[in-house]
Amino acid sequence: MGGLGRRGRAAPALAGAVLALLAAAARPGPQARAAVPSGGPAPTFYRNVLPILQQHCQSCHRPGEIGPMPLESYAQARRYAAAIRRKTSARAMPPWFAQRGIGRWANDPSLTAAQIRTLAAWAAAGAPAGDPRAAPPPRHWTRGWNIPPPDRVFRMPVAVHLPAHGDVAYTYEIVPTHFRHAHWVRMVEVRPSSRANVHHAVVYVRPRGSGWLRGAPVGEPFTAESLLGRRYLRNALATTSDILLVYAPGSAPGRWPHSMGEKIPAGADLVFQMHYITSGRPAVDQASVGLVFNRKPPAQRVLTLQLTNSSFVIPPHAANYRVEVHGSLPGNATLLSFFPHMHLRGKRFAYNLIGRDGRIHPLLIVHWNFYWQRSYILAKPLFLKAGTVLQAVAWYDNSSANPHNPNPNVAVRWGDQTTSEMMVGFFDIAVPANINKQRYFAERGSRAGR
Ligand code: HEC
Incomplete structure (x- = not known):
């Protein structure tokens, strides 16, 4: 499949102008300066580590949020230095599930290789504090x-x-x-x-x-x-x-x-x-x-649409069962973000553009994790002409090799509960402010008509 390069070249011809509305959100923050060149002095918490924690970790690792421990102070981070090194080196933290090399995402929290090296070198050096005066100002968060x-x-x-x-x-x-x-x-x-x-x-x-x-x-x-x-x-x-x-x-x-x-x-x-x-x-x-x-x-109204297939039957023990749905956009739209939804047997979820020539242009592939359901916001919103065909493809693992599978011995259909499955590709678009969803959207290929 094409990956970033091909998509980057193909997209403008395929889809018209590419808007840079979210470019600011995609710019690297101050963390870029926090990386330490290899061979230099050991990185310290205040100068090198805290900026990374502020930019990439504290959204979850602060009181009241989903991270199991806060990572705001030196004492808090030092205790977890080894775990921080392990989790970031394995790219398990910060959590992110989009296939690398396809698409660019405004909300991708991933660390650069240099930042990962900085955290590892800090842990290896015994997690030194350094000079508190080198610390960045504390990041301001809204409580709750x-x-x-x-x-x-x-x-x-x-x-x-x-x-x-x-x-x-x-x-x-x-x-x-x-x-x-x-x-x-x-x-x-x-x-x-x-x-x-x-x-x-x-x-x-x-x-x-x-x-x-x-x-x-x-x-x-x-x-x-x-x-x-x-x-x-x-x-x-x-x-x-x-x-x-x-x-x-x-x-x-x-x-x-x-x-x-x-x-x-x-x-x-x-x-x-x-x-x-x-x-x-x-x-x-x-x-x-x-x-x-x-x-x-605003000039443009954001609508959430969905590509849904609810008529699948996943056979027992199928390890890579594919379910597909596609639909065409009835009007021009600016594509903003994706939000796939499946349950415990979900394995992968892809969004594609299907060109007039039938060629498939991948927009996003998510390696599914039921416990991390995320939106994927395009770094550059993509203008799509009326008639553009969007496809969603889901793969399911109903085998016993899937550790989350509640029961590999049954055929699985659509249902609300986690023991059943869903196949929903939500996506957000922007349209002129005076258009509502009813006027805008007619789905094709969705048997459920949701
Ligand atoms: C989107 C929220 C989120 C972000 C961002 C995030 N974490 Fe986490 N982190 C979690 C959650 C939830 C857990 C516990 C569940 C798990 O491990 O998946 C966790 C677990 C951890 C653990 C394991 C703790 C233990 O008990 O062993 C470490 C270490 C960690 N995170 C470090 C980081 C670092 C360092 C960053 C930034 C580079 C980061 N996390 C960013 C949510 C987040």
């Missing part, structure tokens, strides 16, 4: 958020009580915004209060007058089954409402350039769709979504 302080936070009004064991049906909570005029969202983050119990969550924008979940209670949790009876379940799951954000373990907030935003129309509701898992003890969750608004209405 990975976005700047939100302009608005919507919290599920009523907490959801989860049992200790068993499956939990998708749980919904509708939260009215009471917005009198449209609001544009430039950054969005979902925060469960009990992270360990959230398999994934989707926050939808339900416009005023929508028929989706009509009759459901507002401001309290419910499941589609409890509300409508089983035969309406499909109806509850299938909605054309805009998606504000998909949250999953290890996922990142949504962030857009100033010229783009997600629209919450006047009078819209936010709908939390929570997929909870039980953890062996009873738990309570009350998730929040934080919003940072655009200062003025």
Whole structure:
């Protein structure tokens, strides 16, 4: 397959102009200066290591975030020097799952080879502190958020009580915004209060007058089954409402350039769709979504679309079962990011462009890890003409060689619970601000019509 070089040359001819809207986010930060030439004096914590930790690690390794220990002070980092060396040398930290050499990603936290050498040399030298005056200023983080302080936070009004064991049906909570005029969202983050119990969550924008979940209670949790009876379940799951954000373990907030935003129309509701898992003890969750608004209405609107195939059957013991779906864009669009979703038998997930000549241009290959579901934000958004064909391909490992496989002896179909599978290729595009999803999108190749 082509890799970066071929795609880099082919893309402009194939897809028109390549915009550099996120280029700033892709520029290397101060960490580039922190690398130490080999043969020089041993690197020290304050001068060489702390800048790397600030730029690449503290987003997770600080209090309240998903890393198991903070890496903010010398004392904290010194204790883990050997582990830091081991994990970074193996490229296990920071976590990143995109195939190297295909695409460039604004949110790729990977270390350079020089940074990895610096951390290894520091650990090997006995983790010296060095001179605190050489330290960079402490990095400023928003407490409780990975976005700047939100302009608005919507919290599920009523907490959801989860049992200790068993499956939990998708749980919904509708939260009215009471917005009198449209609001544009430039950054969005979902925060469960009990992270360990959230398999994934989707926050939808339900416009005023929508028929989706009509009759459901507002401001309290419910499941589609409890509300409508089983035969309406499909109806509850299938909605054309805009998606504000998909949250999953290890996922990142949504962030857009100033010229783009997600629209919450006047009078819209936010709908939390929570997929909870039980953890062996009873738990309570009350998730929040934080919003940072655009200062003025942006020129472009961000829409989340999805390529879905829900009619596959993965045979027992199949070690590399391939499921494909493709669709064409009905209008021009600027491609911004990807977010693949599968369950425990997922192995690989690819997004491709299929050229008019039928040639396949790889955009992203993710080596799947269910516990690290991430978005992949293009370093350079890609302008795509109407009619462009996007393809998503998923591979599944239903063999006993897959350590996460709950049961290799069964045929596996689409289903909500982790013991079943999913095949969803979410992707975000930007379109002119006056276009909504209904007007924009018609999927081709998706048998589910989701
Ligand atoms: C996206 C979040 C995230 C980022 C960024 C991240 N980590 Fe981690 N880190 C985790 C989580 C979660 C774990 C525990 C689970 C695991 O090991 O996968 C972990 C585990 C570790 C461990 C193992 C701890 C132990 O108990 O042995 C080390 C060491 C570590 N990280 C170092 C780093 C360093 C150094 C960086 C930056 C170069 C970094 N991490 C960046 C989330 C992150």
